[in-house]
Amino acid sequence: MCGIVGLFAKTPEVEAQLGALLAPMLHEMSDRGPDSAGVAFYRNPVAAGQTKLTLQHDDPHYDWDVLRTTLQDVHGAEPTVEHRANHAVIVAHAEAAVVEAWVEEFFPDVKIMSAGEAIEIYKETGRPERFIETFDVKSLNGTHALGHTRMATESKVTTAGSHPFSTGLDLCLVHNGSLSNHNGLRRMLRREGIRFQTENDTEVAAGYMMWRQREGDSMQAMMDHAFEDLDGFYTFLIGTRDGFAVVRDPIACKPAVIAETDEWVAMASEYRSIATLPGAETAKTWEPAPATIYAWEKEAVR
Amino acid sequence: MTTATEIEVVDLAVTTRRELNQRLHDARDGGPRSWRIVNPNGAHALAVGIDAELDVVIDGHTGYYAAGMNKHANVTINGNAGVGVGENIMSGRIHITGNASQACAATGRGGLVVVDGDASARCGISMKGVEIVVKGDIGHMSAFMAQSGTLVVCGDAGDALGDSIYETHIYVRGSVAGLGADCIEKDLKDFHREELGRLLEAAGADAKVDDFRRYGSARQLYTFNIDNAGAY
Numbered sequence: 001m002c003g004i005v006g007l008f009a010k011t012p013e014v015e016a017q018l019g020a021l022l023a024p025m026l027h028e029m030s031d032r033g034p035d036s037a038g039v040a041f042y043r044n045p046v047a048a049g050q051t052k053l054t055l056q057h058d059d060p061h062y063d064w065d066v067l068r069t070t071l072q073d074v075h076g077a078e079p080t081v082e083h084r085a086n087h088a089v090i091v092a093h094a095e096a097a098v099v100e101a102w103v104e105e106f107f108p109d110v111k112i113m114s115a116g117e118a119i120e121i122y123k124e125t126g127r128p129e130r131f132i133e134t135f136d137v138k139s140l141n142g143t144h145a146l147g148h149t150r151m152a153t154e155s156k157v158t159t160a161g162s163h164p165f166s167t168g169l170d171l172c173l174v175h176n177g178s179l180s181n182h183n184g185l186r187r188m189l190r191r192e193g194i195r196f197q198t199e200n201d202t203e204v205a206a207g208y209m210m211w212r213q214r215e216g217d218s219m220q221a222m223m224d225h226a227f228e229d230l231d232g233f234y235t236f237l238i239g240t241r242d243g244f245a246v247v248r249d250p251i252a253c254k255p256a257v258i259a260e261t262d263e264w265v266a267m268a269s270e271y272r273s274i275a276t277l278p279g280a281e282t283a284k285t286w287e288p289a290p291a292t293i294y295a296w297e298k299e300a301v302r
Numbered sequence: 303m304t305t306a307t308e309i310e311v312v313d314l315a316v317t318t319r320r321e322l323n324q325r326l327h328d329a330r331d332g333g334p335r336s337w338r339i340v341n342p343n344g345a346h347a348l349a350v351g352i353d354a355e356l357d358v359v360i361d362g363h364t365g366y367y368a369a370g371m372n373k374h375a376n377v378t379i380n381g382n383a384g385v386g387v388g389e390n391i392m393s394g395r396i397h398i399t400g401n402a403s404q405a406c407a408a409t410g411r412g413g414l415v416v417v418d419g420d421a422s423a424r425c426g427i428s429m430k431g432v433e434i435v436v437k438g439d440i441g442h443m444s445a446f447m448a449q450s451g452t453l454v455v456c457g458d459a460g461d462a463l464g465d466s467i468y469e470t471h472i473y474v475r476g477s478v479a480g481l482g483a484d485c486i487e488k489d490l491k492d493f494h495r496e497e498l499g500r501l502l503e504a505a506g507a508d509a510k511v512d513d514f515r516r517y518g519s520a521r522q523l524y525t526f527n528i529d530n531a532g533a534y
Contacts, residue, residue, distance in 0.1 A: 251442070252404070252423050255385060271363050271384060272344030281362060285382055287403055287422045290442065 003029025019140030033149025037131035038123025043142035116170030165206035179232035243297035252290035310334035435505035
Protein backbone atom coordinates (compact mmCIF):
# COMPACT_ATOMS: atom_id res chain seq x y z
CA MET A 1 0.00 0.00 0.00
CA CYS A 2 1.11 3.58 -0.66
CA GLY A 3 -0.60 6.94 -0.93
CA ILE A 4 -0.47 9.32 -3.86
CA VAL A 5 -1.57 12.94 -4.07
CA GLY A 6 -1.32 15.56 -6.79
CA LEU A 7 -2.48 19.15 -7.10
CA PHE A 8 -2.54 21.28 -10.23
CA ALA A 9 -3.22 25.01 -9.82
CA LYS A 10 -5.53 26.80 -12.23
CA THR A 11 -5.27 30.21 -10.54
CA PRO A 12 -2.41 32.36 -9.18
CA GLU A 13 -4.03 32.15 -5.73
CA VAL A 14 -3.76 28.37 -5.67
CA GLU A 15 -0.20 28.57 -7.06
CA ALA A 16 0.78 30.85 -4.16
CA GLN A 17 -0.51 28.40 -1.53
CA LEU A 18 0.20 25.13 -3.35
CA GLY A 19 2.30 23.68 -0.51
CA ALA A 20 -0.18 24.75 2.16
CA LEU A 21 -2.90 22.92 0.21
CA LEU A 22 -0.85 19.85 -0.64
CA ALA A 23 0.50 19.27 2.89
CA PRO A 24 -2.87 18.23 4.44
CA MET A 25 -3.55 16.01 1.42
CA LEU A 26 -0.23 14.25 2.00
CA HIS A 27 -0.80 14.05 5.75
CA GLU A 28 -4.17 12.37 5.16
CA MET A 29 -2.36 9.58 3.26
CA SER A 30 -0.09 8.77 6.24
CA ASP A 31 -2.01 5.57 7.03
CA ARG A 32 -1.39 4.31 3.53
CA GLY A 33 2.34 5.03 3.70
CA PRO A 34 3.87 5.64 7.11
CA ASP A 35 7.53 4.82 6.37
CA SER A 36 8.64 7.52 3.89
CA ALA A 37 7.27 10.59 2.15
CA GLY A 38 8.23 12.81 -0.74
CA VAL A 39 7.05 15.61 -2.98
CA ALA A 40 7.87 17.10 -6.37
CA PHE A 41 7.08 20.79 -6.79
CA TYR A 42 7.21 22.63 -10.10
CA ARG A 43 8.08 26.21 -9.24
CA ASN A 44 10.28 29.23 -9.96
CA PRO A 45 11.49 28.13 -13.43
CA VAL A 46 15.07 29.17 -14.19
CA ALA A 47 16.17 31.27 -17.17
CA ALA A 48 17.39 29.79 -20.43
CA GLY A 49 20.89 28.36 -20.16
CA GLN A 50 20.46 27.61 -16.47
CA THR A 51 19.75 24.33 -14.71
CA LYS A 52 18.03 23.72 -11.42
CA LEU A 53 19.20 20.71 -9.44
CA THR A 54 17.81 19.32 -6.21
CA LEU A 55 20.66 17.67 -4.32
CA GLN A 56 20.65 15.59 -1.16
CA HIS A 57 23.26 14.61 1.39
CA ASP A 58 22.73 12.18 4.27
CA ASP A 59 24.37 14.67 6.67
CA PRO A 60 21.79 17.35 7.55
CA HIS A 61 24.68 19.73 8.43
CA TYR A 62 26.50 19.19 5.13
CA ASP A 63 28.30 22.33 3.98
CA TRP A 64 26.79 23.12 0.56
CA ASP A 65 29.05 26.17 0.27
CA VAL A 66 32.00 24.04 -0.87
CA LEU A 67 29.95 22.69 -3.74
CA ARG A 68 28.61 26.14 -4.58
CA THR A 69 32.00 27.90 -4.67
CA THR A 70 33.61 25.05 -6.64
CA LEU A 71 30.77 25.18 -9.14
CA GLN A 72 31.27 28.93 -9.46
CA ASP A 73 34.98 28.42 -10.22
CA VAL A 74 34.08 25.97 -12.98
CA HIS A 75 31.22 27.82 -14.66
CA GLY A 76 31.98 31.44 -13.81
CA ALA A 77 28.58 32.86 -12.92
CA GLU A 78 27.51 32.53 -9.32
CA PRO A 79 25.14 29.65 -8.61
CA THR A 80 22.33 30.16 -6.09
CA VAL A 81 21.69 27.69 -3.29
CA GLU A 82 18.55 27.25 -1.24
CA HIS A 83 18.55 24.76 1.64
CA ARG A 84 15.60 22.67 2.73
CA ALA A 85 16.54 20.18 5.48
CA ASN A 86 19.18 17.87 4.01
CA HIS A 87 18.30 18.87 0.45
CA ALA A 88 19.56 21.88 -1.47
CA VAL A 89 18.29 23.49 -4.66
CA ILE A 90 21.14 24.76 -6.80
CA VAL A 91 20.71 26.91 -9.89
CA ALA A 92 23.79 26.54 -12.11
CA HIS A 93 24.71 28.42 -15.25
CA ALA A 94 25.25 25.36 -17.41
CA GLU A 95 23.44 22.57 -19.19
CA ALA A 96 21.90 19.85 -17.04
CA ALA A 97 24.03 17.01 -18.41
CA VAL A 98 27.23 18.96 -17.72
CA VAL A 99 26.32 19.88 -14.13
CA GLU A 100 24.98 16.44 -13.32
CA ALA A 101 28.17 14.76 -14.58
CA TRP A 102 30.24 17.27 -12.63
CA VAL A 103 28.36 16.63 -9.36
CA GLU A 104 28.63 12.86 -9.81
CA GLU A 105 32.38 13.06 -10.46
CA PHE A 106 33.48 15.53 -7.78
CA PHE A 107 30.80 15.09 -5.11
CA PRO A 108 30.01 11.35 -5.24
CA ASP A 109 28.35 11.38 -1.79
CA VAL A 110 25.83 13.97 -2.98
CA LYS A 111 22.71 12.48 -4.58
CA ILE A 112 20.88 14.19 -7.43
CA MET A 113 17.15 14.11 -6.71
CA SER A 114 15.99 16.03 -9.76
CA ALA A 115 17.19 18.19 -12.63
CA GLY A 116 15.42 20.56 -14.97
CA GLU A 117 14.02 24.08 -15.20
CA ALA A 118 11.25 23.99 -12.62
CA ILE A 119 11.20 20.65 -10.79
CA GLU A 120 12.27 20.26 -7.16
CA ILE A 121 12.11 16.84 -5.50
CA TYR A 122 12.28 16.36 -1.73
CA LYS A 123 11.98 12.96 -0.11
CA GLU A 124 12.96 11.26 3.10
CA THR A 125 12.25 8.25 5.29
CA GLY A 126 10.03 8.67 8.35
CA ARG A 127 6.46 9.63 9.10
CA PRO A 128 4.83 11.92 6.51
CA GLU A 129 3.84 14.51 9.12
CA ARG A 130 7.48 14.80 10.20
CA PHE A 131 8.54 15.14 6.56
CA ILE A 132 6.00 17.95 6.06
CA GLU A 133 7.43 19.71 9.11
CA THR A 134 11.13 19.13 8.39
CA PHE A 135 10.91 20.24 4.77
CA ASP A 136 8.45 23.05 5.49
CA VAL A 137 6.26 21.79 2.64
CA LYS A 138 3.55 24.34 3.47
CA SER A 139 5.84 27.22 2.45
CA LEU A 140 6.33 25.95 -1.11
CA ASN A 141 4.51 27.64 -3.96
CA GLY A 142 4.32 26.26 -7.48
CA THR A 143 2.21 25.52 -10.55
CA HIS A 144 1.67 21.87 -9.69
CA ALA A 145 2.94 19.31 -7.22
CA LEU A 146 2.97 15.56 -6.63
CA GLY A 147 3.31 13.75 -3.33
CA HIS A 148 3.76 10.21 -2.08
CA THR A 149 3.59 8.32 1.21
CA ARG A 150 5.31 4.97 1.14
CA MET A 151 4.65 1.59 2.71
CA ALA A 152 7.56 -0.44 1.36
CA THR A 153 6.72 -3.96 0.24
CA GLU A 154 9.64 -5.15 -1.86
CA SER A 155 12.75 -3.07 -1.19
CA LYS A 156 14.54 -1.16 1.54
CA VAL A 157 13.18 1.89 3.34
CA THR A 158 15.78 4.44 2.25
CA THR A 159 15.78 7.98 0.87
CA ALA A 160 16.75 6.65 -2.55
CA GLY A 161 13.89 4.14 -2.41
CA SER A 162 11.34 6.87 -1.65
CA HIS A 163 9.17 8.57 -4.24
CA PRO A 164 9.03 10.70 -6.40
CA PHE A 165 11.59 9.23 -8.78
CA SER A 166 13.17 11.48 -11.37
CA THR A 167 12.64 10.16 -14.88
CA GLY A 168 14.54 12.85 -16.78
CA LEU A 169 14.63 16.63 -16.99
CA ASP A 170 11.56 18.08 -15.27
CA LEU A 171 9.99 14.64 -15.20
CA CYS A 172 9.09 12.46 -12.25
CA LEU A 173 7.00 9.50 -11.21
CA VAL A 174 5.11 8.42 -8.11
CA HIS A 175 3.59 4.96 -7.87
CA ASN A 176 1.12 2.99 -5.81
CA GLY A 177 1.35 -0.71 -6.52
CA SER A 178 4.02 -3.24 -7.27
CA LEU A 179 5.69 -4.61 -10.36
CA SER A 180 6.47 -8.30 -10.61
CA ASN A 181 8.87 -8.26 -13.57
CA HIS A 182 11.15 -5.45 -12.42
CA ASN A 183 14.30 -7.57 -12.16
CA GLY A 184 14.11 -8.63 -15.81
CA LEU A 185 13.22 -5.12 -16.91
CA ARG A 186 16.11 -3.66 -14.89
CA ARG A 187 18.58 -5.97 -16.67
CA MET A 188 17.13 -4.98 -20.05
CA LEU A 189 17.24 -1.26 -19.19
CA ARG A 190 20.84 -1.50 -17.92
CA ARG A 191 21.77 -2.82 -21.36
CA GLU A 192 20.09 0.30 -22.74
CA GLY A 193 22.35 2.43 -20.55
CA ILE A 194 19.83 3.36 -17.84
CA ARG A 195 21.40 3.49 -14.38
CA PHE A 196 19.75 2.37 -11.13
CA GLN A 197 20.57 3.16 -7.49
CA THR A 198 18.25 0.71 -5.70
CA GLU A 199 16.46 -2.64 -5.95
CA ASN A 200 13.16 -0.74 -6.06
CA ASP A 201 10.46 -1.66 -8.58
CA THR A 202 9.25 1.91 -9.08
CA GLU A 203 12.76 3.01 -9.95
CA VAL A 204 12.56 0.47 -12.78
CA ALA A 205 9.26 1.99 -13.98
CA ALA A 206 10.94 5.41 -13.82
CA GLY A 207 13.94 4.06 -15.75
CA TYR A 208 11.56 2.50 -18.26
CA MET A 209 9.88 5.88 -18.84
CA MET A 210 13.26 7.57 -19.13
CA TRP A 211 14.19 5.03 -21.81
CA ARG A 212 10.92 5.39 -23.77
CA GLN A 213 11.20 9.19 -23.70
CA ARG A 214 14.78 8.91 -24.92
CA GLU A 215 13.43 6.77 -27.78
CA GLY A 216 11.13 9.66 -28.68
CA ASP A 217 7.82 8.34 -27.31
CA SER A 218 4.96 10.72 -26.58
CA MET A 219 3.11 10.22 -23.27
CA GLN A 220 0.53 8.05 -25.06
CA ALA A 221 3.15 5.98 -26.92
CA MET A 222 5.18 5.56 -23.73
CA MET A 223 2.17 4.28 -21.80
CA ASP A 224 1.06 2.02 -24.67
CA HIS A 225 4.49 0.37 -24.41
CA ALA A 226 4.27 0.33 -20.61
CA PHE A 227 0.85 -1.42 -20.64
CA GLU A 228 2.56 -4.22 -22.60
CA ASP A 229 5.86 -4.38 -20.73
CA LEU A 230 5.09 -3.59 -17.08
CA ASP A 231 3.63 -6.60 -15.29
CA GLY A 232 1.96 -5.72 -12.02
CA PHE A 233 -0.32 -3.26 -10.32
CA TYR A 234 0.04 0.44 -10.61
CA THR A 235 -1.56 3.79 -10.30
CA PHE A 236 1.01 6.22 -11.66
CA LEU A 237 1.11 9.97 -11.24
CA ILE A 238 3.57 11.35 -13.79
CA GLY A 239 4.90 14.90 -13.38
CA THR A 240 5.96 16.93 -16.41
CA ARG A 241 7.25 20.49 -16.83
CA ASP A 242 3.74 21.82 -17.50
CA GLY A 243 1.43 19.45 -15.69
CA PHE A 244 0.75 15.91 -14.61
CA ALA A 245 -0.87 12.72 -15.84
CA VAL A 246 -2.73 9.95 -14.01
CA VAL A 247 -2.65 6.36 -15.32
CA ARG A 248 -3.94 3.12 -13.83
CA ASP A 249 -3.04 -0.41 -14.91
CA PRO A 250 -5.43 -2.25 -17.28
CA ILE A 251 -7.33 -3.94 -14.44
CA ALA A 252 -7.25 -0.90 -12.14
CA CYS A 253 -6.05 -2.75 -9.06
CA LYS A 254 -4.97 0.32 -7.14
CA PRO A 255 -7.29 3.15 -6.14
CA ALA A 256 -7.40 6.63 -7.63
CA VAL A 257 -9.79 9.57 -7.45
CA ILE A 258 -9.69 12.77 -9.47
CA ALA A 259 -11.53 15.99 -8.67
CA GLU A 260 -11.67 19.24 -10.57
CA THR A 261 -12.94 22.76 -9.89
CA ASP A 262 -12.33 26.10 -11.61
CA GLU A 263 -9.41 26.63 -9.20
CA TRP A 264 -7.62 23.28 -9.18
CA VAL A 265 -7.31 19.70 -10.32
CA ALA A 266 -6.55 17.20 -7.58
CA MET A 267 -5.67 13.54 -7.67
CA ALA A 268 -5.37 11.18 -4.71
CA SER A 269 -5.45 7.52 -3.76
CA GLU A 270 -8.52 8.24 -1.67
CA TYR A 271 -11.13 10.97 -1.57
CA ARG A 272 -10.34 11.88 2.05
CA SER A 273 -7.16 13.62 0.83
CA ILE A 274 -9.14 15.70 -1.64
CA ALA A 275 -11.71 16.48 1.08
CA THR A 276 -9.08 18.72 2.73
CA LEU A 277 -9.22 21.16 -0.22
CA PRO A 278 -11.52 24.21 -0.32
CA GLY A 279 -14.43 23.50 -2.68
CA ALA A 280 -13.95 19.72 -2.60
CA GLU A 281 -17.59 19.05 -1.69
CA THR A 282 -18.87 20.53 -4.92
CA ALA A 283 -15.94 19.56 -7.19
CA LYS A 284 -16.53 17.32 -10.19
CA THR A 285 -15.23 14.03 -8.79
CA TRP A 286 -14.66 10.76 -10.61
CA GLU A 287 -12.63 7.58 -10.70
CA PRO A 288 -10.19 7.26 -13.61
CA ALA A 289 -10.83 4.30 -15.93
CA PRO A 290 -8.16 1.61 -16.38
CA ALA A 291 -5.39 1.98 -18.98
CA THR A 292 -6.46 5.55 -19.74
CA ILE A 293 -4.28 8.67 -19.50
CA TYR A 294 -5.76 11.70 -17.75
CA ALA A 295 -3.47 14.68 -18.29
CA TRP A 296 -3.51 18.38 -17.44
CA GLU A 297 -1.08 20.93 -18.81
CA LYS A 298 -0.58 24.57 -17.94
CA GLU A 299 -1.09 25.82 -21.50
CA ALA A 300 -4.43 24.06 -21.77
CA VAL A 301 -6.04 26.14 -19.05
CA ARG A 302 -4.54 29.50 -19.88
CA MET B 303 -34.06 12.11 25.64
CA THR B 304 -34.66 11.79 21.94
CA THR B 305 -38.06 10.68 20.75
CA ALA B 306 -38.57 8.39 17.79
CA THR B 307 -39.59 11.17 15.43
CA GLU B 308 -36.58 13.39 15.97
CA ILE B 309 -33.47 13.25 13.83
CA GLU B 310 -30.26 12.47 15.64
CA VAL B 311 -27.44 14.50 14.07
CA VAL B 312 -23.87 13.24 14.36
CA ASP B 313 -21.08 15.57 13.28
CA LEU B 314 -17.94 13.62 12.39
CA ALA B 315 -15.91 16.78 12.88
CA VAL B 316 -16.46 16.26 16.63
CA THR B 317 -17.55 12.61 17.00
CA THR B 318 -15.23 9.70 16.28
CA ARG B 319 -16.19 7.09 13.72
CA ARG B 320 -15.95 4.38 16.35
CA GLU B 321 -18.40 6.22 18.58
CA LEU B 322 -20.80 6.76 15.68
CA ASN B 323 -20.78 3.09 14.70
CA GLN B 324 -21.21 2.00 18.33
CA ARG B 325 -24.23 4.26 18.74
CA LEU B 326 -25.75 2.90 15.53
CA HIS B 327 -25.19 -0.66 16.78
CA ASP B 328 -26.73 0.20 20.14
CA ALA B 329 -29.83 1.49 18.31
CA ARG B 330 -30.89 -2.13 18.01
CA ASP B 331 -32.01 -1.85 21.61
CA GLY B 332 -33.96 1.40 21.13
CA GLY B 333 -33.31 5.11 20.82
CA PRO B 334 -33.46 7.36 17.76
CA ARG B 335 -34.67 5.84 14.46
CA SER B 336 -33.57 8.68 12.18
CA TRP B 337 -29.93 9.69 11.89
CA ARG B 338 -28.12 12.34 9.95
CA ILE B 339 -24.33 12.15 9.68
CA VAL B 340 -22.49 15.28 8.61
CA ASN B 341 -18.86 15.99 7.68
CA PRO B 342 -17.98 12.45 6.52
CA ASN B 343 -15.10 13.85 4.40
CA GLY B 344 -14.36 10.50 2.80
CA ALA B 345 -13.80 8.64 6.08
CA HIS B 346 -13.78 4.84 5.90
CA ALA B 347 -16.17 2.32 7.47
CA LEU B 348 -19.04 4.71 8.24
CA ALA B 349 -22.38 3.26 9.38
CA VAL B 350 -21.03 -0.26 9.17
CA GLY B 351 -22.78 -3.23 10.73
CA ILE B 352 -26.15 -1.66 11.49
CA ASP B 353 -28.71 -4.22 12.64
CA ALA B 354 -31.91 -2.20 13.12
CA GLU B 355 -34.64 -0.53 11.10
CA LEU B 356 -33.01 2.89 11.02
CA ASP B 357 -33.09 5.72 8.50
CA VAL B 358 -29.53 6.97 8.12
CA VAL B 359 -28.53 9.85 5.87
CA ILE B 360 -24.84 10.59 5.31
CA ASP B 361 -24.38 14.09 3.93
CA GLY B 362 -21.25 14.04 1.80
CA HIS B 363 -18.75 11.65 0.24
CA THR B 364 -17.77 8.46 2.06
CA GLY B 365 -14.57 6.39 2.04
CA TYR B 366 -14.24 2.61 1.93
CA TYR B 367 -16.89 0.10 3.06
CA ALA B 368 -19.65 2.58 3.92
CA ALA B 369 -22.79 0.82 5.23
CA GLY B 370 -21.06 -2.54 4.98
CA MET B 371 -22.87 -5.59 6.37
CA ASN B 372 -26.06 -3.53 6.59
CA LYS B 373 -29.10 -5.30 8.06
CA HIS B 374 -32.60 -3.74 7.97
CA ALA B 375 -31.46 -0.09 7.78
CA ASN B 376 -32.21 2.39 5.02
CA VAL B 377 -28.95 4.25 4.37
CA THR B 378 -28.64 7.20 1.98
CA ILE B 379 -25.26 8.61 0.98
CA ASN B 380 -25.66 12.09 -0.44
CA GLY B 381 -22.46 12.02 -2.46
CA ASN B 382 -19.93 9.57 -3.87
CA ALA B 383 -19.01 6.35 -2.11
CA GLY B 384 -15.54 4.80 -1.98
CA VAL B 385 -14.45 1.19 -2.48
CA GLY B 386 -16.78 -1.55 -1.23
CA VAL B 387 -19.89 0.45 -0.39
CA GLY B 388 -22.56 -1.91 0.98
CA GLU B 389 -20.12 -4.79 1.13
CA ASN B 390 -21.88 -7.93 2.31
CA ILE B 391 -25.23 -6.15 2.73
CA MET B 392 -27.69 -8.56 4.35
CA SER B 393 -30.95 -6.64 3.97
CA GLY B 394 -32.35 -3.11 3.94
CA ARG B 395 -31.51 -0.49 1.36
CA ILE B 396 -28.47 1.65 0.49
CA HIS B 397 -28.88 4.59 -1.85
CA ILE B 398 -25.84 6.44 -3.27
CA THR B 399 -26.80 9.67 -4.99
CA GLY B 400 -23.41 10.09 -6.67
CA ASN B 401 -20.93 7.54 -8.04
CA ALA B 402 -19.75 4.37 -6.35
CA SER B 403 -16.16 3.18 -6.52
CA GLN B 404 -14.98 -0.40 -7.03
CA ALA B 405 -16.59 -3.50 -5.56
CA CYS B 406 -19.97 -1.89 -4.87
CA ALA B 407 -22.18 -4.33 -2.89
CA ALA B 408 -19.51 -7.01 -3.09
CA THR B 409 -20.65 -10.39 -1.68
CA GLY B 410 -24.03 -8.85 -0.78
CA ARG B 411 -26.54 -11.42 0.43
CA GLY B 412 -29.78 -9.45 0.34
CA GLY B 413 -31.33 -6.00 0.31
CA LEU B 414 -31.20 -3.34 -2.39
CA VAL B 415 -28.33 -1.07 -3.42
CA VAL B 416 -29.12 1.86 -5.72
CA VAL B 417 -26.44 3.99 -7.39
CA ASP B 418 -27.73 7.12 -9.12
CA GLY B 419 -24.43 7.69 -10.93
CA ASP B 420 -21.82 5.23 -12.17
CA ALA B 421 -20.28 2.29 -10.34
CA SER B 422 -16.72 1.45 -11.30
CA ALA B 423 -14.96 -1.91 -11.59
CA ARG B 424 -16.09 -5.14 -9.92
CA CYS B 425 -19.62 -3.97 -9.10
CA GLY B 426 -21.47 -6.87 -7.43
CA ILE B 427 -18.40 -9.09 -7.35
CA SER B 428 -19.33 -12.43 -5.77
CA MET B 429 -22.86 -11.18 -5.07
CA LYS B 430 -24.98 -13.73 -3.22
CA GLY B 431 -28.54 -12.46 -3.38
CA VAL B 432 -28.34 -8.67 -3.23
CA GLU B 433 -30.28 -6.58 -5.77
CA ILE B 434 -28.27 -3.77 -7.35
CA VAL B 435 -29.56 -1.01 -9.60
CA VAL B 436 -27.00 1.32 -11.20
CA LYS B 437 -28.53 4.19 -13.14
CA GLY B 438 -25.27 4.99 -14.93
CA ASP B 439 -22.46 2.74 -16.18
CA ILE B 440 -20.54 -0.03 -14.45
CA GLY B 441 -16.83 -0.86 -14.81
CA HIS B 442 -15.01 -4.01 -15.83
CA MET B 443 -15.19 -7.39 -14.06
CA SER B 444 -18.61 -6.63 -12.63
CA ALA B 445 -20.67 -9.55 -11.25
CA PHE B 446 -17.52 -11.69 -11.25
CA MET B 447 -18.42 -15.09 -9.74
CA ALA B 448 -21.91 -13.77 -9.03
CA GLN B 449 -23.89 -16.48 -7.26
CA SER B 450 -27.41 -15.12 -6.96
CA GLY B 451 -29.34 -11.87 -6.91
CA THR B 452 -29.94 -9.28 -9.60
CA LEU B 453 -27.80 -6.57 -11.20
CA VAL B 454 -29.55 -3.87 -13.24
CA VAL B 455 -27.47 -1.40 -15.28
CA CYS B 456 -29.24 1.46 -17.03
CA GLY B 457 -26.03 2.55 -18.79
CA ASP B 458 -23.14 0.56 -20.25
CA ALA B 459 -21.18 -2.33 -18.77
CA GLY B 460 -17.37 -2.64 -18.92
CA ASP B 461 -15.29 -5.58 -20.03
CA ALA B 462 -15.62 -9.17 -18.74
CA LEU B 463 -19.16 -8.80 -17.42
CA GLY B 464 -20.30 -11.78 -15.34
CA ASP B 465 -17.06 -13.71 -15.59
CA SER B 466 -17.46 -17.19 -14.02
CA ILE B 467 -21.05 -16.37 -13.11
CA TYR B 468 -23.20 -18.92 -11.28
CA GLU B 469 -26.84 -17.83 -10.98
CA THR B 470 -27.43 -14.09 -11.12
CA HIS B 471 -29.76 -12.15 -13.40
CA ILE B 472 -27.96 -9.29 -15.12
CA TYR B 473 -29.91 -6.67 -17.07
CA VAL B 474 -28.08 -4.04 -19.13
CA ARG B 475 -29.74 -1.28 -21.13
CA GLY B 476 -26.64 0.03 -22.88
CA SER B 477 -23.67 -1.65 -24.47
CA VAL B 478 -21.54 -4.41 -22.96
CA ALA B 479 -17.82 -4.05 -23.68
CA GLY B 480 -17.38 -7.80 -23.34
CA LEU B 481 -18.79 -10.85 -21.60
CA GLY B 482 -16.66 -12.88 -19.20
CA ALA B 483 -16.17 -16.64 -19.27
CA ASP B 484 -19.44 -18.57 -19.15
CA CYS B 485 -21.63 -15.44 -19.32
CA ILE B 486 -24.07 -15.31 -22.22
CA GLU B 487 -27.04 -13.26 -23.38
CA LYS B 488 -30.36 -14.87 -22.50
CA ASP B 489 -34.03 -14.33 -23.28
CA LEU B 490 -36.05 -11.81 -21.34
CA LYS B 491 -39.01 -13.89 -20.17
CA ASP B 492 -42.15 -12.66 -18.41
CA PHE B 493 -40.67 -13.52 -15.05
CA HIS B 494 -37.63 -11.37 -15.84
CA ARG B 495 -39.72 -8.45 -17.11
CA GLU B 496 -41.63 -8.50 -13.87
CA GLU B 497 -38.46 -8.64 -11.78
CA LEU B 498 -36.79 -5.86 -13.79
CA GLY B 499 -39.90 -3.67 -13.69
CA ARG B 500 -40.13 -4.07 -9.93
CA LEU B 501 -36.50 -3.12 -9.42
CA LEU B 502 -36.60 -0.11 -11.76
CA GLU B 503 -39.61 1.16 -9.86
CA ALA B 504 -38.04 0.49 -6.47
CA ALA B 505 -34.92 2.39 -7.54
CA GLY B 506 -36.87 5.24 -9.13
CA ALA B 507 -35.08 4.62 -12.42
CA ASP B 508 -36.58 6.19 -15.52
CA ALA B 509 -36.11 3.30 -17.94
CA LYS B 510 -38.27 0.93 -19.99
CA VAL B 511 -38.07 -2.81 -19.37
CA ASP B 512 -38.01 -3.58 -23.09
CA ASP B 513 -34.83 -1.56 -23.62
CA PHE B 514 -32.82 -4.03 -21.52
CA ARG B 515 -31.04 -7.21 -22.47
CA ARG B 516 -30.49 -10.04 -20.04
CA TYR B 517 -27.26 -11.89 -19.37
CA GLY B 518 -26.65 -14.94 -17.27
CA SER B 519 -24.78 -18.17 -16.81
CA ALA B 520 -24.20 -20.66 -19.64
CA ARG B 521 -23.64 -23.21 -16.81
CA GLN B 522 -20.65 -24.73 -18.55
CA LEU B 523 -18.24 -24.14 -15.66
CA TYR B 524 -20.32 -25.82 -12.97
CA THR B 525 -18.49 -29.11 -13.23
CA PHE B 526 -15.09 -30.04 -14.50
CA ASN B 527 -15.13 -31.05 -18.13
CA ILE B 528 -12.57 -33.73 -18.94
CA ASP B 529 -12.13 -32.26 -22.44
CA ASN B 530 -10.56 -29.19 -20.79
CA ALA B 531 -7.96 -31.21 -18.88
CA GLY B 532 -5.25 -30.08 -21.29
CA ALA B 533 -5.71 -26.48 -20.18
CA TYR B 534 -4.54 -27.19 -16.61
